[in-house]
Amino acid sequence: MAMHSSSLPTVFAALSDATRFAVVERLIAGPASVSDLAAPFSMAGPSFLKHLRVLEDAGLVSSEKTGRVRTVTLVPARLNDVADWFAWHRREWDARFDRLGALLNEGDDQ
C-alpha cells in the first residue's frame, strides 16, 4: 500500500517548482479547469501546460477533457506517501533534536 521511499524524490521534483506547488495547493480546495488554474500566473499558456504535465506524470493530479475544457483533479495517493514518510520519521529526528536541545542552549532555529 505505502510506497517504498525510493519514489519520493520524483514527487519532490514535481513539487520543487513554485508554480506547480501553488497549483497543488489550489487543487486541495477542489478540481479546476486549466485556465482557472493558470489565471494567477503571468505565464504563457504552453509554459503552464508543461507544469501540468509534470504534475500528471508524477501522479499528483489527473485530468479529463470535456468539450474544450480540461478539468484537473488532485490525486492524494502520492502526497500521502510523502505525508506518511514525514509523519513516521518526524518522531525520530524530533527525539534526537529534543535530546540535543536539553544539552545545548537551544534558542531558535535558522
Next chain:
Amino acid sequence: MAMHSSSLPTVFAALSDATRFAVVERLIAGPASVSDLAAPFSMAGPSFLKHLRVLEDAGLVSSEKTGRVRTVTLVPARLNDVADWFAWHRREWDARFDRLGALLNEGDDQ
C-alpha cells in the same frame, strides 16, 4: 515560527534527487562524516560534495570540520515545515477523497 508555504519548493528541490534524499534518510540515524555518507554511492568525491552543499544551502543539514573530517548533521527545522504542511493539508484532501470514494467505485491507485 512556522514558515509560509512559499519556501517549501526550495526544500523539495533539495530532496528531489535520490542521492540527497538517501543522505537525509541516513542522517536521521545521526551525524556522519562526509566519506561515510558518500560510501554507499558510486560517485566521484566532488559530485557528492555538490549534493551536500545543496542540502546545506537548503538548510536541511549543517556541518562542521574538525581536523580533516567534516561531520554532517541533520537540521530538523525545514523538514518540520514540510511535515507540518502535509500533516495539516492531508485532512483536507483525505476528506475529499473519502467523500468521492463513497460515491465512486474506488479500487486502487496507479
Next chain:
DNA sequence: TCAATACATAGCCAAATGGCTATGCATTCG
C-alpha cells in the same frame, strides 16, 4: 457560419543541474 475560446503541439533558447577529471591543501599516520 464564423469568430472567439480553450487547450495542444512543435520547436527554440538560456540557465540550471548533475556528473566528471585534474589539482590543491591541510591533517594525520608510519
Next chain:
DNA sequence: CGAATGCATAGCCATTTGGCTATGTATTGA
C-alpha cells in the same frame, strides 16, 4: 619527514528545465 587520507576548488560537459513564440485544432457562442 613523507605518504596517505579527507576533503575542497576549478573548470569542463551533456542533459534537463522552464520559459518563450508560432501555429494548429476542436468546441462553443453569437
